[in-house]
Amino acid sequence: MPGSGPMALHIYPQLLAIQKQYSQLTFHIEATPKKRILEGVQSGLFDLGIVTDKPSEHLFNSENCGTEVLALILPKSLENKPLTPELLMECGLISHPDALYYLSLYFSHCNEPGLDKINPEKVPSAGYINQLSQILVPISQGIGFTVLPQSALNAFALPELLHVHQANTIVSEPLYLVHKKGRELASRYQRVLAHLNI
Incomplete structure (x- = not known):
């Protein structure tokens, strides 16, 4: 899950707490610029990303997840x-x-x-x-x-x-959780997202 550096600092401890509860889960966090986040989500390198501008609805599903x-x-x-x-x-x-x-x-x-x-x-x-x-x-x-x-x-x-x-x-700034348009996310993502305080 890529996002800005400050966002990575904010959510990583939360993800570790989730991983302690569900040891079969592993997370890949990358702090990177918005352009790379969207490129990575579009190419399938990343499943999810967090950005501050709503991306194109033709390429991405996005939902406001905080500020x-x-x-x-x-x-x-x-x-x-x-x-x-x-x-x-x-x-x-x-x-x-x-x-x-x-x-x-x-x-x-x-x-x-x-x-x-x-x-x-x-x-x-x-x-x-x-x-x-x-x-x-x-x-x-x-x-x-x-x-x-x-x-x-x-x-x-x-x-x-x-x-x-x-x-x-x-x-x-608003925060948007993005994933690739037309790609169904596994149910485990919803469980993880429900525990995150973004």
Whole structure:
């Protein structure tokens, strides 16, 4: 079952709990970009995938399975400072493969004064890392800010060293569970999906 890195962090412990109950089940989890998820489902490499955009109804069966909330995450030392474009520009972005997409989505939907005017491509870089488990490490040490799904924050070992900005409007994306059109899923999938909290 492929999905984003944060989604994999979120559902993998749940899948392990299911596997402990049903030892004959095995799971293959892959954190990969949306395009690869859909290609893998279409080719039969993956049985199921989780994406944030509803795919073509001609090629896929999909159902809304939840939402993924985005969080603007800053160092704890900035907790009592007003969030302004200037503060973010001074702080700098800890970038990652989805950073510009998440920034753009967050800035345009959070309903915070001035943020919708920021061009995400113009935010100065404070670093780049493509390993999900490490993205929040520099921020926990006072370096930079980023935007990630809440599930990535929930998996971080030291959340007390971080400040999550409470936006005027919660920014989230829908999640869709997809499988190949015309392919009947075995009944065991329904049992597994019934136990998942996506």
